[in-house]
Amino acid sequence: MDSVWNRVRPGRLTALVAAVMISGAGAIRLARGADPTPTPAVTGTLNIAIANLLNIANNIKEYGDLNSETDLDAKSYQSTLQDKKNKLDQLQQSLNYLKPDSPQYTEASQNLLEEEIKVKAWDEETKLELARKYKMRLRSLFQEIEDAVASVAQKDGYNLVLCDQRLQIPDNLDNIDVPTLRNLILQRTVLYSDQSRSIDGEVITLLDKNYADRAAGGGLDQPTTAPSNP
Numbered sequence: 001m002d003s004v005w006n007r008v009r010p011g012r013l014t015a016l017v018a019a020v021m022i023s024g025a026g027a028i029r030l031a032r033g034a035d036p037t038p039t040p041a042v043t044g045t046l047n048i049a050i051a052n053l054l055n056i057a058n059n060i061k062e063y064g065d066l067n068s069e070t071d072l073d074a075k076s077y078q079s080t081l082q083d084k085k086n087k088l089d090q091l092q093q094s095l096n097y098l099k100p101d102s103p104q105y106t107e108a109s110q111n112l113l114e115e116e117i118k119v120k121a122w123d124e125e126t127k128l129e130l131a132r133k134y135k136m137r138l139r140s141l142f143q144e145i146e147d148a149v150a151s152v153a154q155k156d157g158y159n160l161v162l163c164d165q166r167l168q169i170p171d172n173l174d175n176i177d178v179p180t181l182r183n184l185i186l187q188r189t190v191l192y193s194d195q196s197r198s199i200d201g202e203v204i205t206l207l208d209k210n211y212a213d214r215a216a217g218g219g220l221d222q223p224t225t226a227p228s229n230p
Helices: 010-033 053-058 061-097 103-156 178-186 200-215
Strands: 048-051 160-163
Touching (some): 053 200, 061 103, 103 160
Parallel strands (some): 048 160
């Protein structure tokens, strides 16, 4: 039986190729003739500022107060935990004065076990609660910083603020390994910035003002806004 190729005569093959070429050329002309979607023109000027999130946080009073409160909470937790452990130690020592086969020993031993369970549960719950409290405060503070940055940027006519926060590479490279050094380098998203475009000072001033107003009982429901230029 002849193959499909053999059944296509030279004349028919030439006609087939010509038809395909003509069809393809028509498609190309159609595609070229179609009006392309116009690219929207870029309007306005990109005005960029920079801000260092860590520098801002370290220099505002609210962050300092937050860390101080966190330290006090941690000390209170440690003190209470130590008191509870001391009481457990006293219960443990009291067992030494009782005969292991006596009913009093069994009762005291059961009481010790129950107290140990209570202390462990209190410990875990307290640590979770302290961590939750700190995370919520930290998230709220970050949102305040974002709002203040946006307010200052809008006031000064900036439409883009880059976070210029570069981890420092230590001078003594003997203290870090190669993967750590590589990560420090690759985590840098800004290689150069003109510090005259930094808005850190204005943002810090605004945040401290808003924090003082809230502490004094005023401005609690007011949005974070930067004062207009005189």
